[in-house]
Amino acid sequence: MERLTTTYLGLELKNPIIVGSSPLTASLDNLKKCEDAGAGAVVVKSIFEEQIDHDAKLMISESEGYVVHADGQDFLEDASRNYYIDAYLSLVEKATDALDIPVIASVNCRTQGTWLDYVSRFAEVGADALELNYFVLPSDFKRTAEEMETEFIALVETARRRFPLPLSIKMGSQFTALANIVGQLDKIGVDGLVLFNRFYQPNIDIEKIATKASIVLSSPHEYTLPLQWTALLSAYLNCDICASTGIHSGETLIKMLLSGAKAVQVCSAIMKNGHPVITEMLNTLTTWMDRHHAQTFVDFRGKLAHKRTKDPSQWERAQYMKSLNVEF
Ligand SMILES: Cc1cc2nc3c(=O)[nH]c(=O)nc-3n(C[C@H](O)[C@H](O)[C@H](O)COP(=O)(O)O)c2cc1C
Numbered sequence: 009m010e011r012l013t014t015t016y017l018g019l020e021l022k023n024p025i026i027v028g029s030s031p032l033t034a035s036l037d038n039l040k041k042c043e044d045a046g047a048g049a050v051v052v053k054s055i056f057e058e059q060i061d062h063d064a065k066l067m068i069s070e071s072e073g074y075v076v077h078a079d080g081q082d083f084l085e086d087a088s089r090n091y092y093i094d095a096y097l098s099l100v101e102k103a104t105d106a107l108d109i110p111v112i113a114s115v116n117c118r119t120q121g122t123w124l125d126y127v128s129r130f131a132e133v134g135a136d137a138l139e140l141n142y143f144v145l146p147s148d149f150k151r152t153a154e155e156m157e158t159e160f161i162a163l164v165e166t167a168r169r170r171f172p173l174p175l176s177i178k179m180g181s182q183f184t185a186l187a188n189i190v191g192q193l194d195k196i197g198v199d200g201l202v203l204f205n206r207f208y209q210p211n212i213d214i215e216k217i218a219t220k221a222s223i224v225l226s227s228p229h230e231y232t233l234p235l236q237w238t239a240l241l242s243a244y245l246n247c248d249i250c251a252s253t254g255i256h257s258g259e260t261l262i263k264m265l266l267s268g269a270k271a272v273q274v275c276s277a278i279m280k281n282g283h284p285v286i287t288e289m290l291n292t293l294t295t296w297m298d299r300h301h302a303q304t305f306v307d308f309r310g311k312l313a314h315k316r317t318k319d320p321s322q323w324e325r326a327q328y329m330k331s332l333n334v335e336f
Contacts, residue, residue, distance in 0.1 A: 011297065012290060014250050016271040017137045017174035017199040017235045019110045021048035024265065024305070025286055028202075028252060028273035029054050029114045029141065029178075039103045039111070045283035048271065049109050052139050054116040059124045066232040093126055101176060104134035112176070116141040120163050127170045137174035141205060145288055146182070153184050161192050168196050176200035176250065179205060190241055200248040203234045203241075203274060206265050224272060225276035230254030235267055239323045242268025243315035251295070256285075258292020267291075268310035 012023040026049040027033055027042040044146035058237050096113075113135040117123055130138050142163070146156060181204045183189045190201060211222040220320055231254030243251045250272040251264035264272050270334045277285050302308050314320045 012048075012293065014270055014305055016049070016250060017112075017176055019049065019136055019174065021110065023048040023272060023290055024269070025261070025273040025289060026051060026112075026250065026271050027278065027286075028275040029139065030275040030279070032278055036099065036102050036106060039107060039281060042278075042286075043096060043107045043109050045278075045286045047286055048134075049112060050103070050107070051112040051114050051133075051139050051273065052096075052100055052103060054114040055092065055123075056116040057121055058116075070160065075311045079228040093129070097129055100135050101133040102138070107192035110136040112137045112139050114139045114141055114178075114270075117163065118142070120159075120166055123164075124166055124170060128165055128172065131171065131173045133269070135173070137176060137199070138167075138171055139176045139200075139202065140164070141178045141180050143180055143205065143207060148248050156260050156334050157189060159184070160189070161196070164193060165196050166199060166322060167217060168198060174199040176202055176248075178202035178252070180205050181237065184256060186237065187241060189244065194245045194247050198247050200250055200270075201245075204250050204252045204253055206253045224280055226254045226256075228254060228256035228260070228277075231256075231260045231263070233258075235263055236323060238264060238269050239267035239317075240314045243310055258289040259295070261289050261293055262296050265305065265309050266312045270309075 010022075010299060014021050014024045016024070016026070018134050025047055027047045029039070029051040030053060033039055033044060039052065041052050073262070076201060079320065111128045111134070111334070115123055115127075117140055136272045140163075142160060144156060144160075146153070164177060175198050177193055177200075179201065184310045193201065203313050206226055208224070209222040212218070213220040231251075232254050234244050238249050238251050248270040250271045250273055251267075251269040254276075255261060255264065255272045255274050256277040263270055274286070274289075275290075297303075297308075300308065310316060314323045317323070
């Protein structure tokens with residue numbers, strides 16, 4: 009399957025399907041299953057900045073007598089933090105030893121917190137790259153978009169300075185000036201952008217009159233937002249785009265590549281249908297390449313990106329100009 013080789017973040021991938029950060033990549037056994045199923049790379053389940061801080065605080069609150077001493081509090085905070093980080097780094101190290109495909113570590117971060125002090129350790133344990141999953145809910149009435157974006161950019165700048173290997177940013181789509189933010193990230197020198205993360209969203213159970221979780225897995229219809237933005241941005245950036253969310257079929261994979269993605273991330277489709285979906289998607293891709301006389305990816309990747317397509321305005325349409333001629 010050499011014709012499926014692609015590069016992403018400067019890494020050589022035997023094919024463009026990356027298993028995204030999720031329970032599918034949370035243990036060594038699960039990571040191996042992804043490799044055995046034919047994935048081109050894996051992103052390890054994220055370590056959460058909040059989780060580390062929360063656990064440190066919990067440990068401290070349960071040790072009240074001890075933490076009357078400031079030194080005791082420092083010790084417990086460090087011990088707790090190190091416990092989770094060490095466990096995570098050990099998983100990454102074992103995965104890089106055991107797997108032949110690239111292993112990308114992942115941090116879920118919101119602030120320029122202590123996690124940035126240990127960011128270089130991901131490289132030391134052999135991670136091929138680091139993906140930062142960044143999101144802050146913009147629900148604070150007092151905070152402006154500019155403040156929040158400045159903070160985001162500063163965080164990425166620090167991570168870029170401190171992390172010596174390829175760095176990618178997994179982000180949401182909710183920015184007023186998305187192209188501008190992406191352009192700033194590109195200038196900072198990030199190697200890749202994952203467009204887009206799919207966030208947990210609360211829902212309501214009307215019988216219990218209580219909140220509940222929304223459906224956790226994506227549906228196959230959700231791919232059009234990352235498709236549009238991959239097409240709009242890909243050909244104007246130095247960094248790579250990895251499309252994510254709603255990629256459930258080989259057909260959708262092909263659309264992402266045509267719009268300029270270097271690779272895609274898949275989670276829900278595997279969680280719903282099992283690991284064989286990876287091979288099915290790759291088979292659909294090769295059959296399509298045969299049909300269109302494409303020897304390799306390069307023959308068609310980004311052909312329909314905004315910059316290259318004959319009618320770029322198609323990617324800019326946001327309003328429905330004509331009404332459907334259907335009786336409702
Ligand atoms: C149960 C579950 C856990 C996830 N955990 C993480 C995580 O730890 N870090 C992360 O960056 N994304 C996480 N994600 C998001 C996925 O990596 C992915 O971006 C999202 O599910 C959209 O892709 P999909 O449509 O292929 O599922 C998780 C998704 C699911 C369903």
